[in-house]
Amino acid sequence: MTYSLPPGLPMLGRLDGSEESVVELLTGFIRDQSHRIGITKAVLGLSGGIDSALSAALAAKSLGPENVTAIVMPYATSNPQSEKDAQEVAKHLGIQLLKVDITPMVDAYFRGRPEASPLRRGNKMARERMTILYDHSAELKALVVGTSNKTEILLGYGTQFGDLASAMNPIGDLYKLQVYALARHLRIPKSVLEKAPSADLWEGQTDEEELGFSYDVADQVLYRLVDQRFSLEELEALGFHRTLLNLIEHRLRTSHYKRKPPIIAKVNRRTVGRDFLYSRDWGT
């Protein structure tokens, strides 16, 4: 079933004239997070998709293109166009692009595990990429910049400790439509703006087929549900299909563990993450 937006529904979450201020906020964020701990460089995975393209553009604008290293990390079954798109983005931004083929590492692990599902393989690839980024972080004295947007974080559409891991994520509070708006504002290449979102973890995979609904629809549900605290009943009254709402609510609730640090059982008076409360920027 294809879920569409209720006719006449106002589109919420649009940036409409505030793009420059949002860019200034996000570039200030990247600069501040880095400089306050004496770091001047950033590293991130460039997939050829729009989210990492935007993160890369923001990092380049904040720290200077010469201080940003992007890494494209294809697997044997990755769409070859992705790598070309990553090259185009890097060229457009003037940032260095490294390539690390993850096929040998991933295949070595799954040799002797032929029964492993596509999900397991996909997660292993995501975590392999994370370890490569963190190793480069140490080597280059650079911070790993995150590339997950708010819509996929809320839907749990990401690998815990994989692509969801980063030192700082400038786009993690941007809905997908806001990612597009900022990417257009920053003149990200058209080919990247126009392609169908995909995690590219197996051939032909697209986000919207896997999720069962489009990002346009998800954004309008999630913006109201999360940012405006509408109830599901109110959303149904607005014209959203009950099955769609149940799908989204289910994903939102059951993926919450991916958005929290590991859970610790409370025993003593002051427990880490509960009543031992200091800002992450403590001491910086």
Added chain:
Amino acid sequence: MKDFTLALAQMSPKLGLVSDNVHRVLELAEEAAKAGAHLAVFPELCLTGYFLRDLAHDVAMSPGDALLSPLYKMSRRLDLVVSFVEESAEGFPHISAAYLSGGSLVHVHRKVYLPTYGMFEDARFYAHGKSLGAFQTPLGRMALLICEDFWHPNLSYLAALDGAQMILCPASSPARIPEKPGFASANWLKKLTTMLAGTYGLYVAYANRVGFEDGVGFSGDSHVVCPDGTVQAEAALLREDLILTPISGEAVRRQRRTLPLLRDEDPHLIQREMARILNKGDQP
């Protein structure tokens, strides 16, 4: 109200580092004094940073603390409004702002309304202030409200009734919700400052901070509203700034001739109806 030059120092305090912040305040006060300012207003918790959480107790001090001596000394050159965590005689921390003039403490205001919802948790760490009143300074009769205090129009009302001709509002307001030209949070606040200034015929000096703590960016957009409700000076959005603007006692008198709402206020009615409403208890 005398005619004088007012400065708003839009700075980014360092979290938990009081000495560093005192030093920065002195630098900016010196700059303001050299440029001809008679009063410089600094943001909420300019001496400590905002998201202190469990650090609040560690940085709490009395208004007479030795760390503040250089600020008292500077107040011989120009009046200062600075904000810090005040430890009361009972040992409880407050978010406070002090008016310093001629080497002495003129007035301390303890933040009354502590936002404890959404991203804010002030009441988790601080005690509520229990009073609000105007006070006499060498430059005129003024009142101090801190950030959230200003979001409750009733405190501006009290200040106006108590004879304040200028409300000083140090703030630490985060930038949130993109809305042309910048953020809805700043836009809403400006609606409040302009409306209340024009209604009561007084100056509003709103001194917000900038910088980042734990990924939250503070919007800046400090501004001065004159008694006719128009913005006469504004600082940058999201960036450090120092703005100076002339204040005129005649502007207060002129607005009150044109729109004498304050003259026609009936505080006895308010008192009667307030007593009635408070005595209602559970009755309909």
